[in-house]
Amino acid sequence: DAKTTQPPSMDCAEGRAANLPCNHSTISGNEYVYWYRQIHSQGPQYIIHGLKNNETNEMASLIITEDRKSSTLILPHATLRDTAVYYCIVRGDSGGSNYKLTFGKGTLLTVNP
Amino acid sequence: GAGVSQSPSNKVTEKGKDVELRCDPISGHTALYWYRQSLGQGLEFLIYFQGNSAPDKSGLPSDRFSAERTGGSVSTLTIQRTQQEDSAVYLCASSFTHNSPLHFGNGTRLTVT
Numbered sequence: 001d002a003k004t005t006q007p008p009s010m011d012c013a014e015g016r017a018a019n020l021p022c023n024h025s026t027i028s029g030n031e032y033v034y035w036y037r038q039i040h041s042q043g044p045q046y047i048i049h050g051l052k053n054n055e056t057n058e059m060a061s062l063i064i065t066e067d068r069k070s071s072t073l074i075l076p077h078a079t080l081r082d083t084a085v086y087y088c089i090v091r092g093d094s095g096g097s098n099y100k101l102t103f104g105k106g107t108l109l110t111v112n113p
Numbered sequence: 114g115a116g117v118s119q120s121p122s123n124k125v126t127e128k129g130k131d132v133e134l135r136c137d138p139i140s141g142h143t144a145l146y147w148y149r150q151s152l153g154q155g156l157e158f159l160i161y162f163q164g165n166s167a168p169d170k171s172g173l174p175s176d177r178f179s180a181e182r183t184g185g186s187v188s189t190l191t192i193q194r195t196q197q198e199d200s201a202v203y204l205c206a207s208s209f210t211h212n213s214p215l216h217f218g219n220g221t222r223l224t225v226t
Contacts (some may be wrong), residue, residue: 034214043117043157043204043217091212099144099163099211103156 009038009108018075018096020107025069030093033064034101035073037084037109043086044103047073064111078106084092115139117218119205125224126195134190134221138207144189146208146215147180151201158204162188162213195225 005023012018026031034049048055048062050071063072071077075082087106092098118137126132137209138145147159158172161181173179177195182188192199206215 041219043206043214044218046214046216049214093212098156099161099169099208100146101156101215103148105155112129 003009004032004090004104006086006088006104006106006107009076009110012075012078012111014080014111014113015077018078018082018109018111020073020075020086020109021087022072023068023070024088024090027090028092033062033068033091034086034089035060035062036087036089036101036103036104037082038087038106039081039084040100047086049091075084080111080113083111117205117207117216119203119218121140121220123222123224124220125226128192128197128225132192132195132223133151134192134203134205136188136190136205136207138186138188138205138219139209139216142207142209142216143185144162144208144211144213144215145182146206147188147190148204148206149175149201150204150220154180159190181220195223196224199223200225 024046032049035047036044038044047059050062064071085106085108089101120135133189145162148156150156152169160180161169177193180190202220204220208215
C-alpha cells in the first residue's frame, strides 16, 4: 500500500472549518483514500473514503487533488468533540492484502474553545 | 444498529496466564479483523478472517497468539502464557465485504502484571 504523510498535530478554533492535509504521492490507480479518527479510549471511527472524486457525507468532506497525490479532509464546523487523532490511509481495491488498513501516526487535531 | 461489541472491556491478568478476548461483529459482515494498539503506538494488524477462506495470520507476533471465528460470526483471540509486553488494547473490526470500510469496536484493554 502507498505510504501517507500527515502533520503530527493541528489546532482549530471551535466553529471553524478544520482542514487536515494528507500526502500520498505514490498512490496507485486502484487505491482509495480512507479517513478514520480515534477519540481517546475509543476504537477508530470510519469517516469517509474516495477514489478520485470529491466526497461528502454527514461527517466531513474529502477533497482529492486531480493527480491524486494529496487530499484534504474538511470538518466544516469543528466542535470540541472532534478533538481526536485523524488517520489518512491508502487502501487497494482488490487483490493482495488490500483488506488490511495500515495505520500511520495520524494528525492530532485539537479543537479549542 | 448495533456496532462491533468486544468483551471484556478491561482485563487484568498475571504473567503466564492464558486470556481469551471476544468479538461480536456487526451482523452480516463477512470480514473480521483483529488489531493491537500498545500505549502511545499505532494500530498493528494481527489477523483477518473472510468468509470460509483461510485466515491471514501474518500479523500474529508469536505462536502464543491464536484466533478463531466460529460459524462466520463471533471471534475469539487467545493469548497463551501472557507476557508483560502483551499489555495493549486489542481492537476488533468487521466489514461487509473485504473491500468495504472497517467498523471498529472499542477494544479490550489487557494489562499483564
